[in-house]
Amino acid sequence: xxxxxxxxxxxxxxxxxxxxxxxxxxxxxxxxxxxxxxxxxxxxxxxxxxxxxxxxxxxxxxxxxxxxxxxxxxxxxxxxxxxxxxxxxxxxxxxxxxxxxxxxxxxxxxxxxxxxxxxxxxxxxxxxxxxxxxxxxxxxxxxxxxxxxxxxxxxxxxxxxxxxxxxxxxxxxxxxxxx
Numbered sequence: 001x002x003x004x005x006x007x008x009x010x011x012x013x014x015x016x017x018x019x020x021x022x023x024x025x026x027x028x029x030x031x032x033x034x035x036x037x038x039x040x041x042x043x044x045x046x047x048x049x050x051x052x053x054x055x056x057x058x059x060x061x062x063x064x065x066x067x068x069x070x071x072x073x074x075x076x077x078x079x080x081x082x083x084x085x086x087x088x089x090x091x092x093x094x095x096x097x098x099x100x101x102x103x104x105x106x107x108x109x110x111x112x113x114x115x116x117x118x119x120x121x122x123x124x125x126x127x128x129x130x131x132x133x134x135x136x137x138x139x140x141x142x143x144x145x146x147x148x149x150x151x152x153x154x155x156x157x158x159x160x161x162x163x164x165x166x167x168x169x170x171x172x173x174x175x176x177x178x179x
Contacts, residue, residue, distance in 0.1 A: 001139050004128035007112070008140040011126055020107050020123040021151035027054050029077035032070060032104075034060040036092055039083035042109075042138060042145060046081060049149045052167055053160045064091035071095075076103025084108065084115035085129060085136060096120045109141060 024031060031050060035043030040062035047059035060070050074080070080099050084092050096106055096117045108117050108124040118124040127144055129136035153160045171177055 001131060001137055004131070004137060004140040005143055007128040008126070008144060012144070016123055017125075017147075017151070020125070021148055021155050023079050023105055023107060023122065024050070024081065024148060025054060025152040025155035026077075026079065027056055027156075029079055029105075030056045030058060030074070032058045032060055032074065032078065032080045032099075033082075034067075034080065034092070034095065035062060035083035036085070036089040037062070037087075038136075039085055039138070039141075042083045042141060043081075045142070046145055046149070050152065052163060053149065053153045054156055054163075064095070067091075067095050071098055071102070074099055074102050074104050078104045079107060080104050081107045082109070082117060082121075083141070084117050085111045085138075085141070086113055086115075088115045088117070093117055109144060111136065111141075 031054065033043045033047050033050065035041065043059060047057060051057040058070065060067065082092060082096060093116055097120065100106055100120045105122040106117065106120055108115060108121040110118060110124060110126060111129045112126050114124070114126055125144055127141040129138065129140065131137045
């Protein structure tokens with residue numbers, strides 16, 4: 001896993017990373033997030049954080065049958081953050097094709113073998129995922145995602161601070177957490 005993390009971050013161009021963070025931070029357009037069978041958990045995690053950092057964030061269901069409802073509202077200038085790891089899902093590719101045809105910018109987080117969606121993406125990032133197991137590891141993918149979340153927060157600062165304060169007030173009013 002350590003080698004995966006090192007390889008992932010060694011292959012990230014900082015200018016491309018910064019440009020992707022600016023896209024994800026751009027509230028002129030909506031930010032949509034989607035993952036596949038395994039990566040939907042990463043999309044859910046990303047949604048929880050991005051909606052605290054910025055407004056106009058939509059977490060798309062992992063069920064491709066619902067995607068036309070989201071596509072209906074997607075317009076040029078929106079951004080779609082996609083997660084696609086090997087055993088690349090044809091439904092995710094179809095979503096990327098339709099979204100990019102509508103002028104939506106795609107930021108793709110994929111693996112070292114690169115999802116075919118990369119050909120359509122404005123920015124794509126390769127994460128090394130292979131480990132001696134029947135499953136791939138998402139440790140490097142999660143670390144890249146954490147770095148993007150932090151960069152988007154920094155790009156938008158101080159607006160996220162205000163959102164965090166308002167969110168905390170709502171958490172307190174709802175009594176969701178113990179003090």
